[in-house]
Amino acid sequence: MNKTSDVQKASRSPIPKFLAENSRLTVFLILLIVSTVLSKGIFLSPANIHNMLRQYAGIGIMAVGQTVVILLAGVDLAQGSMIALVSMVVAYLNVNGYGIVLPLIVGLLVGALGGLTSGMIITKGKVPPFIATLAVANICKGLATLITQSRPIYGLSKELLVFGRGTIGGIGIQVLVWVNVALLGIFILTRTVYGREVYAVGGNERTAHLSGINVQRIKLIGYAFSGICAALAGIMITSKMDMGGPYVNLNDNVQSIASVVIGGTSFAGGRGSVTGTVLGTLIIAMINNLMNLMLINPYIQQGIIGIIIITTVTLNQRRTVSK
Amino acid sequence: MFKEQAQMKDKVRFSSSSSMLLPLVFIIVVIACAAVSPMFFTAENFRNIIVGSATFGILACGMTVVLVSGEIDLSVGSQIALTSVVMATLAPKSLTLAIIGSLFVSLCIGLINGILLTKTKMPSFVLTLSTMGIVRSLALVIANGQPVYGVPRSFANLSNAVVGNVPLVAYAMIVMYLLTWFFLKYTTLGRSIYAVGSNSESARLSGINVNRVKIATYAISGFVAGLAGLFYTSYVTLGLPDGAVDYETQAITAAIIGGTSFFGGEGKVFNTFLGLFIVGMVKNILNLMGVSPFVQPIAIGVLIIIAVGVRTRKS
Numbered sequence: 001m002n003k004t005s006d007v008q009k010a011s012r013s014p015i016p017k018f019l020a021e022n023s024r025l026t027v028f029l030i031l032l033i034v035s036t037v038l039s040k041g042i043f044l045s046p047a048n049i050h051n052m053l054r055q056y057a058g059i060g061i062m063a064v065g066q067t068v069v070i071l072l073a074g075v076d077l078a079q080g081s082m083i084a085l086v087s088m089v090v091a092y093l094n095v096n097g098y099g100i101v102l103p104l105i106v107g108l109l110v111g112a113l114g115g116l117t118s119g120m121i122i123t124k125g126k127v128p129p130f131i132a133t134l135a136v137a138n139i140c141k142g143l144a145t146l147i148t149q150s151r152p153i154y155g156l157s158k159e160l161l162v163f164g165r166g167t168i169g170g171i172g173i174q175v176l177v178w179v180n181v182a183l184l185g186i187f188i189l190t191r192t193v194y195g196r197e198v199y200a201v202g203g204n205e206r207t208a209h210l211s212g213i214n215v216q217r218i219k220l221i222g223y224a225f226s227g228i229c230a231a232l233a234g235i236m237i238t239s240k241m242d243m244g245g246p247y248v249n250l251n252d253n254v255q256s257i258a259s260v261v262i263g264g265t266s267f268a269g270g271r272g273s274v275t276g277t278v279l280g281t282l283i284i285a286m287i288n289n290l291m292n293l294m295l296i297n298p299y300i301q302q303g304i305i306g307i308i309i310i311t312t313v314t315l316n317q318r319r320t321v322s323k
Numbered sequence: 324m325f326k327e328q329a330q331m332k333d334k335v336r337f338s339s340s341s342s343m344l345l346p347l348v349f350i351i352v353v354i355a356c357a358a359v360s361p362m363f364f365t366a367e368n369f370r371n372i373i374v375g376s377a378t379f380g381i382l383a384c385g386m387t388v389v390l391v392s393g394e395i396d397l398s399v400g401s402q403i404a405l406t407s408v409v410m411a412t413l414a415p416k417s418l419t420l421a422i423i424g425s426l427f428v429s430l431c432i433g434l435i436n437g438i439l440l441t442k443t444k445m446p447s448f449v450l451t452l453s454t455m456g457i458v459r460s461l462a463l464v465i466a467n468g469q470p471v472y473g474v475p476r477s478f479a480n481l482s483n484a485v486v487g488n489v490p491l492v493a494y495a496m497i498v499m500y501l502l503t504w505f506f507l508k509y510t511t512l513g514r515s516i517y518a519v520g521s522n523s524e525s526a527r528l529s530g531i532n533v534n535r536v537k538i539a540t541y542a543i544s545g546f547v548a549g550l551a552g553l554f555y556t557s558y559v560t561l562g563l564p565d566g567a568v569d570y571e572t573q574a575i576t577a578a579i580i581g582g583t584s585f586f587g588g589e590g591k592v593f594n595t596f597l598g599l600f601i602v603g604m605v606k607n608i609l610n611l612m613g614v615s616p617f618v619q620p621i622a623i624g625v626l627i628i629i630a631v632g633v634r635t636r637k638s
Binding site: 075121125126127128130131132134135136137138139141142143145146149150250254257258261267268297299300301302303304305306307309310313314317 | 395439443444445446448449450452453454455456457458459460461463464467468564568569572575576579585586615617618619620621622623624625627628631632635
């Protein structure tokens, strides 16, 4: 009952209606205002915003790949471990005199291969995505630690540090990579046949299959893309930290999924967008940034993100139910 | 429709193939381990396996119940951390109060999970991923990010207490699994969980209050996580707000290797028990053989793929 009356109330004038229909944008704008006011304007300073974007570029890149997988009614739990594996592979090759081109190519290939493996297990083995990617996550975690018996690799060459620390026109390269990956994601999903097929498969696999779409191929490419995005994020993080780190940060994977979900992509598949995901990542970034600026206890950050997920998903569902 | 049909097919496959397969695999693993290492078949080693798997083992009971209902609970690892913090904080005042208090807290969190799930209609993966963060934050805030000392020695000693050469926790686990087995098989609520998990719409039409069953399922999961948390506290002898990370996936691994269906409606807690010890023995034998511990996750990953892949592909 409440649900319909909320929407009716909102529909009287255009601006509230627009905000009610774009709950993510509303949350984003509210956060923007709250952050600016609470931090007395520090939040809006270019230096702060640039820092925030650099900090979340890795998560943002992962989240673009995660969007495609979740649109396919799946999930990729292997991204966090893939970051560790790619970080170790790239650092190991770089330190052992293979320059930077080969390590980068091999790193991206490892990501693609990992994603393809998940995709194969899901499509050929008929294993649920949660379980398949959990298994691949385990394998990546093991491989990452095996390379050096769980010791980090230091002493990367200077050229490799460009991705995490260099700037072009004052903007961090990792931020530019994030922007490009997001634009690529938007392009693929909205302007290509593959993108439309992703929505079709995620919306209804059977119908998609019957209308002649090669469902297995769509899924394989989707998981490979997610793996490549994780690999790119891994390269950025390796470059930023100036080391190959075998440690898996579980929180990275959670934040990647959280970005997608806050961004309004349905977990049932078939509905959502990369634009939403980018907003989702920005919302998470802003919350954490604001809490840092306000010197709020960092322990509550995960909790706040949890509350934001529950709120935005519930708002989102109310809207779809009342339609 | 297609999904439901596929699930139905999977269920038929599950029930026809896995009844004898898993015990057989279990026995093969035992024999293989015994053949590989003479140290495997010793009381000392079995004690290690049991005590090492106990927290996951207790947790896996609750996880099986949740998976059978067709949902998932990712917040149980955080709940263990919260329980251990509450336990360690209250223990200096009164041990009884601490035990009751921490079980009460985890029961409440389970109830909140269940109520939120039924009210918001969110997918359980997303909801419990969120409460995972919220509960973890709660534990960190209460403990101010530091380990909490104050677990009395008498309680800490329970985790390695031995009765008649068998660890106390082994008895506790057997009781837990028997209770869960009895609950799922012979109580109305237990049967309803299977009904809701295999088809919630037909369960509703046959008069089952689906929401109440789901809330009860999460309450059970929370309470069991509290019990696992008590054992965990005794084992690490501290309240650890950042501990027990990723324990939920360990519990899920035991349940799915045991053949619990990810789509709900299918699963036996006895098989979870076998799954738990197959994982425990594989880890153990790799240790005994002196294989790098970093190979363990790879082995477990491959084990999951084989176990689930073989089961769903068999037709």
